[in-house]
Amino acid sequence: MIKVDLKKTRGDYWKAPKGAFVVIDVPRLNFLMVDGQGDPNSSSVYQAAVGALYAVSYKLKFMSKARDRDYVVPPLQGLWWADDMADFIARRKDRWRWTMMLMLPDWITAAAVAEAVETFRAKEGDIPDTLRFAAFEEGRSVQTLHVGSYDDEAPTIRRLHAAFLPEQGLIENGMHHEIYLGDPRRTAPDRLRTILRQPVRDRRADEKSNWL
Missing domain, CATH: 3.20.80.10 (Regulatory factor, effector binding domain)
Structure with missing residues (x-):
């Protein structure tokens, strides 16, 4: 019997670079x-x-x-x-x-x-x-990998919303999403790996729609 691993069959969903944002x-x-x-x-x-x-x-x-x-x-x-x-x-x-x-x-x-x-x-x-x-x-989304305690995520989330999204002409289009790749019961807080994801949409298309 083959055992399906969704982390392997849907690779991009579970992967993101540390310190950088990808769409x-x-x-x-x-x-x-x-x-x-x-x-x-x-x-x-x-x-x-x-x-x-x-x-x-x-x-x-x-x-x-x-x-x-x-x-x-x-x-x-x-x-x-x-x-x-x-x-x-x-x-x-x-x-x-x-x-x-x-x-x-x-x-x-x-x-x-x-x-x-x-x-x-x-x-x-x-x-x-x-x-x-x-x-x-979720559709189009931006994500990054956070390594460390959950309580240390705030600077990365702030950088995503205050810098990356405006620079890319994007706005939020859904709820903040976290994917927990580490088990906090077995992993030291500074080694926890969490994907931080934000669904987005194009700001210009949104503004054009409102103008029409």
Whole structure:
């Protein structure tokens, strides 16, 4: 049985240079997602949500393997924002909102996710109501690799929004996206590797559309 590794089959999605920004086109992909709010470092809601996300993802993997299609559960990803983006920039994490997600292979369907959720719920207990199967398409995006603590990302994010995007004639077109290539439980903070991504669109086309 061949085991599919999405990090290898979708190479550009998982790669970015350290200290530089690159523009990529992100296709429509399928995910298992869960939503919430609060500081990821201290929120029990966050811990429960991510735990349920992984539990259902592995349930799906084993269901798929039993049907002769195995795959590697890929790294955790997160979309991050705040009702007042000043709270996000100032890292007032208790006011942050998030969608945590794990990518799924193309052959995993919404019906399979529903089956896995119900199986898990019947045997293990409650899971968050927001846990779901969803397609997600970011399109044109800018990304870079951050190496170090999550709390040290701010200068790179600031440089992206205050310098790179204006210089390239781009504006934001979606939520801040992080892809966690390192496991904080096993990796020293200064060696963590995180892709920072921002969906974008062309500023001039946007201004022309508004003018028309």
